[in-house]
Amino acid sequence: MPAAPTTPNESKRLAALRSYNILDTATEEDFDELTELASAICSTPIALISFVDKDRQWFKSRHGLDVTETDRALSFCAHAINSPTEILEVENAKEDKRFMDNELVTGPMDITFYAGVPLVDISGAALGSLCVIDSVQHKLNSSQRKALKTLARQVIDKLELRKKVLELDNSRKRIKRLNELLLAKEREATQIIEHTPTAMALHVGEDMEIRFANKMMLGAWGKDERVFGMNFKDALPELDKLDFPTTMRQVYRKGIHYEQKEAHMLYMHYGKLKEFYYNYAFTPLKLSDGSVWGVLNTAVDVTDIVKSRIAVERAEEQLRLAVQSAQLGTWSINADTYEFNASDRTKELFGFLPDEDITYESAVNQITEEYRDKVNSTVETAIKENRGFDMEYAITGLHDGKLRWVRATGKLYAADDSKAALFSGTLSDITERKQDEQRKNDFIGMVSHELKTPLTSMKGYLQIIGQRANKLGDAPIADFTKKTQRQADKMQALVTGFLDVARITEGKIQLNNDVFDINDVMRAAEDEFSVSCKGANITFRLCDSLLINGDKDKMEQVLINFINNAIKYSADEPEVTITCTKAGDNALVTVSDRGIGIPAADIPYIFDRFYRVENTHVKMISGFGIGLYICKEIIEHHGGTVGVQSEPGKGSDFWFSVPLSKQPINNTSR
Ligand code: ADP
Secondary structure, eight states, X not given: OOOOOOOTTHHHHHHHHHHTTOTTOOOOHHHHHHHHHHHHHHTOSEEEEEEEOSSEEEEEEEETOOOOEEEGGGOSHXXXXXXXXXXXXXXXXXXXXXXXXXXXXXXXXXXXXXXXXEEEOTTSOEEEEEEEEESSOOOOXXXXXXXXXHHHHHHHHHHHHHHHHHHHHXXXXXXXXXXXXHHHHHHHHHHHHHHOSSEEEEEETTTTEEEEXXXXXXXXXXXXXXXXXXXXXXXXXXXXXXXXXXXXXXXXHHOXXXXXXXXXXXXXXXXXXXXXXXXXXXXXXEOTTSOEEEEEEEEEEOHHHHHHHHHHHHHHHHHHHHHHHTTOEEEEEETTTOOEEEOHHHHHHTTOOTTSOOOHHHHHHTBOHHHHHHHHHHHHHHHHTTOOEEEEEEEEOTTTOOEEEEEEEEEEEOOOSSSOOEEEEEEEEOHHHHHHHHHHHHHHHHHHHHHHHHHHHHHHHXXXXXXXXXXXXOHHHHHHHHHHHHHHHHHHHHHHHHHHHHHHHTTOOOOOOEEEEHHHHHHHHHHHHHHHOSSSXXXXXXXXXXXXXXXXXXXXXXXXXXXXXXXXXXXXXXXEEEEEEEETTEEXXXXXXXXXXXXXXXXXXXXXXXXXXXXXXXXTSOOOSOHHHHHHHHHHHTTOEEEEEEETTTEEEEEEEEEBOSSXXXXXXX
């Protein structure tokens, strides 16, 4: 017997059949009722619901038959499905050429009669048939045929229904699984958020419901846990203007991460309008299939950082303006390579053109010879020892040859990750001040010089007048002469001081060196003050012999100056103590008073030329501010140092220290 040819769209038909998930399933009452009905209506002992698989026919319901499946090649149904719209009715298979050799006809199944209605689903695929079978010949009447067709439709209906129920069940299971997954994910996310030291919140749904937020995020919002479960808009009306939900919704829908850096926000925070800067991000939370189930909201408060950066930027701008208006030049030197960076103004002060390259060496070359080495070595030590730099020096301009005086101040800025250590600072033009000073010095020097000779002869004459008056016993004249002599002495001290300043400025200070005991200087001062200063209580505390190699008279001048000041800047009964001690390899002499003291702000300048403290106490006391300057120069020419500790209203300790001599007294010749 020829097997039924396969249907023209067999693979599609098989796919449709598989989609019902019916093959090899257990028997179902619904289907069994239909085969029972079919067998009753058609008066046949056997009725089957048969599905034609690739190589077999399988019976979902079999009324009156034990076999569950047969070979497709033997199948009557395989024939039936080739004409999906018709009933295949074989009244007597034993006489029908198509079936007479069929095992099912000749064998124990002994089929004689067969009538099958193709089971065609809504897509048009013929899946199998509802058939009735008998071992005796039959012929269906029209109502039996009609009933069989109706039952076949019912089989299909039940099949469709069963498929839908199965699908529904599957999707219910899927949803359940999804919900469980979401809950697990949410729990996981919540735990992470809770323990992360960054403000974080979890939002779900189109309205960005707040599922969870950690303490930091609640703090950033100025809210508490009552916002959980609320829509973003309702929970945070304060942020309405910033319209975060719209952005978050985009992230939710498109699954694309969104972030903003240093976003400026102004909103009511715990009842007060506050300004913030945030780095924030909205991250879509996805399932393994890529679908978004939530949005993670992360925010980092960078308000302090941004505000301090803005403050620094403002300060830099102000500094730039200040530098510009003060016509300051700026410069920097790379501490490792000495690469030199100069502003246009700095270039101008060195006599360079603005677009011209200027190196450290070429700049130093323009410094006048007198200062060049000093500047160079001071820069080197300042860089090496991380010291401040403050120097005044002269420059001859490269192109214009002009002599300019400048004050350069600088400081070392430590290296950081991105930059090497920089030694940088400013340069100001002090030419005018220097020229003024020069004129003043010249004038003082000249006047003092001119006064010196007449003053000396005036003092000589006064001495003679005094002697004569004494001889003649003219007491009043002798007294006037004495007073005039004292005034002349003061004038001479002043003139000597001015001449000293002029000499120092011109670098002409001369020392008559000798080895002597510092106590000799103390004793000389003691003699001087025992005669000239009766009102003051002056105590000298001498020390063990300390030998100094230097100019004894000049050192005496320094000590007398300190003591004079201690008396001058004290109240009615000055108390002055002078001590000398050995301090390491130095002799240290200190003059302590309980006078008016010096304000801290004045101390750094107190040894500068012409510097006087500007207050009412000092104004009442005459002076020119040159004494301490001369003292400092004298001591520094001895390789020593001077200094002061002072407290206003309590008194001052002026001191100088000079290196001890390495030679004994006897070996020294003048
Ligand atoms: P002068 O005394 O002529 O003004 P100096 O150079 O000797 O000049 O002193 C400079 C300034 O230092 C004084 O004007 C005064 O303001 C302050 N000064 C010096 N010695 C003392 C001291 N012992 N106590 C308080 N102030 C002092």
